[in-house]
Amino acid sequence: MSILEATNLCKRYGNRTVVDDVSLSVNGGEMFGFLGRNGAGKSTFINMLTGIIRPTSGRIRMFEGEGRLDDWKRRTGVLPDYSTFYDSLTAAEHLRYFARVKGVHVDHQTILSLLKQVELDEHRARNVRTFSFGMKKKLGIAQAMLGNPDMLFLDEPTSGVDIESAFQIQQLLRQLQQQGKTIFFTSHNLHEVEKICTRIAIMKAGRIASIGSLDALRAEYQLWRTVSVRHSSIATGEQQTFHSFLKRIGRKLEWGDNRFSLQVDSEQKVAALIRAVVELRVDIYCVNVEEASLENIFLA
Numbered sequence: 001m002s003i004l005e006a007t008n009l010c011k012r013y014g015n016r017t018v019v020d021d022v023s024l025s026v027n028g029g030e031m032f033g034f035l036g037r038n039g040a041g042k043s044t045f046i047n048m049l050t051g052i053i054r055p056t057s058g059r060i061r062m063f064e065g066e067g068r069l070d071d072w073k074r075r076t077g078v079l080p081d082y083s084t085f086y087d088s089l090t091a092a093e094h095l096r097y098f099a100r101v102k103g104v105h106v107d108h109q110t111i112l113s114l115l116k117q118v119e120l121d122e123h124r125a126r127n128v129r130t131f132s133f134g135m136k137k138k139l140g141i142a143q144a145m146l147g148n149p150d151m152l153f154l155d156e157p158t159s160g161v162d163i164e165s166a167f168q169i170q171q172l173l174r175q176l177q178q179q180g181k182t183i184f185f186t187s188h189n190l191h192e193v194e195k196i197c198t199r200i201a202i203m204k205a206g207r208i209a210s211i212g213s214l215d216a217l218r219a220e221y222q223l224w225r226t227v228s229v230r231h232s233s234i235a236t237g238e239q240q241t242f243h244s245f246l247k248r249i250g251r252k253l254e255w256g257d258n259r260f261s262l263q264v265d266s267e268q269k270v271a272a273l274i275r276a277v278v279e280l281r282v283d284i285y286c287v288n289v290e291e292a293s294l295e296n297i298f299l300a
């Protein structure tokens with residue numbers, strides 16, 4: 001069931017179009033990754049979805065149009081690209097303050113539990129002024145989780161944090177998704193999106209260049225996979241025929257001493273290739289099939 005529908009969203013600054021006629025829908029329970037290079041329009045798009053900026057044209061429908069604006073706000077949590085922190089507040093006070101702004105009641109135990117989920121519970125009494133960039137990012141995520149919202153919009157939740165913290169945040173996002181929450185987040189990190197998302201959209205110059213599951217994106221781009229094989233010597237009389245066969249079924253053949261690698265464009269061709277090697281009656285020491293990564297797709 002679609003929980004968010006954006007239709008023909010546009011944002012123009014002067015005569016410059018930053019988001020250009022973008023439509024997409026997100027289903028309940030999805031982990032939706034929104035990828036793009038610097039300046040592609042990701043933040044502008046997410047800021048329109050969360051009401052931070054007003055679209056020049058287009059329509060946004062959330063929760064099937066149920067409820068009033070106040071209700072939408074209560075049911076969503078937002079980590080914007082630039083969060084505001086009041087330096088003189090402690091982490092716990094910060095959450096209490098923003099709970100009041102959002103109009104949700106939170107008790108002490110809830111604040112502690114939120115801080116624990118982002119691994120800041122030990123720092124609850126410290127002034128936010130003393131927090132590192134990564135700690136502020138985690139506090140921003142805890143802030144987005146205030147009121148136990150159904151849907152989270154997170155603008156680059158892991159950028160600028162160390163690898164271990166990024167991993168913890170990814171785990172947390174997974175847990176939240178398992179609890180039934182819908183998560184829409186932007187990222188530059190191709191590997192994290194590849195690991196945790198159910199669906200991905202790639203934005204280029206204000207437009208959606210591709211959208212779908214990782215498998216669908218791979219299929220869309222019909223990407224080649226690389227098969228590498230290491231084997232014992234092939235009988236001299238069979239080498240030429242085998243070499244010609246490889247050139248026929250694939251591309252970019254690299255032919256070396258008792259090893260070769262080749263790009264093929266289907267699983268059937270991987271199987272045919274392995275069958276052909278077996279028929280040579282050589283010993284096979286190693287077979288490696290490397291699938292296209294999201295990076296290949298993104299950069300294609």
Ligand SMILES: Nc1ncnc2c1ncn2[C@@H]1O[C@H](COP(=O)(O)OP(=O)(O)OP(=O)(O)O)[C@@H](O)[C@H]1O
Pocket residue numbers: 013018036037038039040041042043044045
């Ligand atoms: N208020 C504004 N006035 C004019 N141009 C703007 C404004 N806000 C954003 N832009 C421009 O819109 C384009 C898209 O910006 P946006 O911040 O949405 O990109 P992004 O994909 O989130 O980039 P990044 O990954 O660097 O955060 C950029 O070229 C930016 O300069």
